Amino acid sequence: MFRILIDPPTNQGVGVAFTNRHGGVTAGPMGSLNLGRPTPDTVADVETNFERVRRALGVQAVITLDQVHGSTVLDADQALLDRWGRRSHLGAPAGQTPLVEADAVVTTLPEVALCIRVADCVPVMLADTTAGVLGAAHAGRVGFLDGVLVNTVTRMRELGARDIVAWIGPHVCGDCYEVPAEMADAVRADHPEMVTTTSWGTPALDLGAGCELQLVELGVEAVRLDPCTRTSDDLHSHRRDGADSGRLAGLVWLSR
Numbered sequence: 001m002f003r004i005l006i007d008p009p010t011n012q013g014v015g016v017a018f019t020n021r022h023g024g025v026t027a028g029p030m031g032s033l034n035l036g037r038p039t040p041d042t043v044a045d046v047e048t049n050f051e052r053v054r055r056a057l058g059v060q061a062v063i064t065l066d067q068v069h070g071s072t073v074l075d076a077d078q079a080l081l082d083r084w085g086r087r088s089h090l091g092a093p094a095g096q097t098p099l100v101e102a103d104a105v106v107t108t109l110p111e112v113a114l115c116i117r118v119a120d121c122v123p124v125m126l127a128d129t130t131a132g133v134l135g136a137a138h139a140g141r142v143g144f145l146d147g148v149l150v151n152t153v154t155r156m157r158e159l160g161a162r163d164i165v166a167w168i169g170p171h172v173c174g175d176c177y178e179v180p181a182e183m184a185d186a187v188r189a190d191h192p193e194m195v196t197t198t199s200w201g202t203p204a205l206d207l208g209a210g211c212e213l214q215l216v217e218l219g220v221e222a223v224r225l226d227p228c229t230r231t232s233d234d235l236h237s238h239r240r241d242g243a244d245s246g247r248l249a250g251l252v253w254l255s256r
Contacts, residue, residue: 123250
């Protein structure tokens with residue numbers, strides 16, 4: 001179920017996890033633990049998969065977003081938790097209430113797992129273990145360039161965070177993230193550290209390098225826990241699997 005798991009007792013009360021493709025009930029080629037937004041035919045499977053993850057983590061709720069490759073940050077406060085039901089993470093119509101459009105989320109609540117879903121983009125989990133402030137961000141190319149990490153760190157500091165650690169999770173690596181030459185040139189202007197070449201010699205972007213450098217510049221300690229999704233068979237990858245790709249989750253939570 002978990003490719004990477006940091007238990008709260010070993011990390012000053014903060015847990016961090018990144019799921020793999022195994023341990024769920026999804027049928028077909030994508031792997032059994034698909035945590036993507038469901039189709040009408042897969043609602044029950046995704047609901048079961050989320051419930052398995054929730055129980056494995058031992059949390060009250062797993063908070064998800066309608067990720068739109070932007071830079072909006074949602075506050076997961078007590079009001080949100082009070083109306084969060086077992087199916088809320090599925091979104092409308094399965095969960096009855098539409099998910100909030102955002103690409104990052106912060107909280108100070110214990111036993112609430114913040115969840116970012118990806119299939120090649122960068123999931124970034126953040127925490128100030130002393131202040132008890134958590135954050136999670138979906139840092140794909142568009143959202144990263146739009147400032148999603150900057151906004152997440154800023155909001156965490158508004159909630160009292162000072163010493164923030166960020167865990168950069170599995171994503172497509174610079175050797176595999178091929179982009180058009182024009183896109184690479186546009187990114188190079190502001191983020192030259194992100195521009196690279198694939199293992200087969202074409203223009204590429206290294207999202208992990210960009211995230212790491214930006215976090216360090218923001219005064220955040222960055223920890224790389226980031227095997228490549230495209231080349232790791234136990235991880236979901238849209239670049240590798242296309243329409244057959246599910247979604248893995250990055251999760252961060254605070255124990256009591």
